[in-house]
Amino acid sequence: MLDVDGLRKTYSGRGREVEAVRDLTFRLGEGELACLVGPSGCGKTTLLKCVSGLMRPTAGSVALDGRPVTGPPPDMAVVFQEYGRSLFPWLTVRGNVELPLKEKRLPKPRRRELVDGALEAVGLGHAGSQHPWELSGGMQQRVAIARAIAYEPRVLLMDEPFAAVDAQTRADLEDLIRGLWQRFSMTVLFVTHDIDEAVYLGQRVIVLSASPTVVQDDVSVDLPDERDQLTTRSAPRFAELRAHVYREIQNAKNGGGGPSGTGATGTGGAEGSGADGGGGAGDAEGADGEGGADGPDRAPTATGGRR
Numbered sequence: 001m002l003d004v005d006g007l008r009k010t011y012s013g014r015g016r017e018v019e020a021v022r023d024l025t026f027r028l029g030e031g032e033l034a035c036l037v038g039p040s041g042c043g044k045t046t047l048l049k050c051v052s053g054l055m056r057p058t059a060g061s062v063a064l065d066g067r068p069v070t071g072p073p074p075d076m077a078v079v080f081q082e083y084g085r086s087l088f089p090w091l092t093v094r095g096n097v098e099l100p101l102k103e104k105r106l107p108k109p110r111r112r113e114l115v116d117g118a119l120e121a122v123g124l125g126h127a128g129s130q131h132p133w134e135l136s137g138g139m140q141q142r143v144a145i146a147r148a149i150a151y152e153p154r155v156l157l158m159d160e161p162f163a164a165v166d167a168q169t170r171a172d173l174e175d176l177i178r179g180l181w182q183r184f185s186m187t188v189l190f191v192t193h194d195i196d197e198a199v200y201l202g203q204r205v206i207v208l209s210a211s212p213t214v215v216q217d218d219v220s221v222d223l224p225d226e227r228d229q230l231t232t233r234s235a236p237r238f239a240e241l242r243a244h245v246y247r248e249i250q251n252a253k254n255g256g257g258g259p260s261g262t263g264a265t266g267t268g269g270a271e272g273s274g275a276d277g278g279g280g281a282g283d284a285e286g287a288d289g290e291g292g293a294d295g296p297d298r299a300p301t302a303t304g305g306r307r
């Protein structure tokens with residue numbers, strides 16, 4: 001459904017060129033939930049901007065249902081990390097969620113129905129008349145998620161959406177996303193620094209190499225579909241998968257480059273890492289902090305698919 005083929009992006013300016021992404025090729029099937037991890041600065045945000053049509057790649061292509069993406073596609077929504085910047089403070093929660101639906105020119109009764117459904121789905125049915133600044137960070141991020149799903153996207157892109165919330169809220173939001181994905185049958189591409197989060201959420205974890213960026217590994221997450229923060233995360237298979245992804249990221253950071261040879265489904269017991277293999281491997285970045293570009297196209301209206 002979503003085809004990224006030979007994608008390359010080079011930024012140029014001030015007399016120098018930065019090759020953010022060298023050559024990325026992968027495909028997402030309809031209804032798939034894939035997580036994308038990789039070392040800091042490897043081009044995850046750049047990739048999402050190209051996939052969402054907010055930025056033109058230097059070479060290669062992105063296609064949705066075989067049609068080239070040259071601008072924000074109408075059936076795609078994006079949720080960014082900075083919920084504070086993605087919501088309009090002068091609009092109520094309802095107003096924020098409804099805005100892209102007005103742009104879509106939906107009739108009022110349909111808008112009301114979609115807004116009610118989305119707020120209910122994220123547990124904010126009671127908060128419609130409040131303003132974003134009256135809500136906690138986790139609630140604000142729920143508003144951003146509600147805005148995205150009210151839009152009824154076929155594809156939902158998420159760029160580290162939970163990086164700024166506390167651990168408990170983050171766990172709740174992870175479960176919320178899996179629940180919404182199952183309920184609305186969306187195709188989801190979810191970027192995260194957090195290896196545990198990637199394994200917990202995804203059916204697949206795509207590991208990017210360090211810059212110049214290629215797909216280092218594509219790991220099939222063969223955990224049961226019904227996931228639970230306690231049982232799933234304490235399963236031996238979860239630890240094996242997390243260890244495998246952790247090792248791939250270390251390889252990527254150390255310039256290991258190129259696919260590990262395990263292939264899309266090859267994560268398995270081949271690693272033989274045992275239940276403790278990846279202990280502490282929670283963060284793809286290690287000690288690195290946030291370093292991504294917050295370009296102007298992370299503007300508020302980006303959430304919801306169209307600007």
Ligand SMILES: Nc1ncnc2c1ncn2[C@@H]1O[C@H](COP(=O)(O)OP(=O)(O)OP(=O)(O)O)[C@@H](O)[C@H]1O
Nearest residue numbers: 011018020040041042043044045046290291292293
């Ligand atoms: N607008 C820009 N102009 C020039 N270089 C840029 C721009 N945006 C990003 N880059 C560079 O491109 C590379 C990839 O950046 P990007 O933000 O896509 O990576 P990332 O994997 O999302 O990073 P992080 O994990 O730290 O958020 C980095 O070297 C970055 O400095």
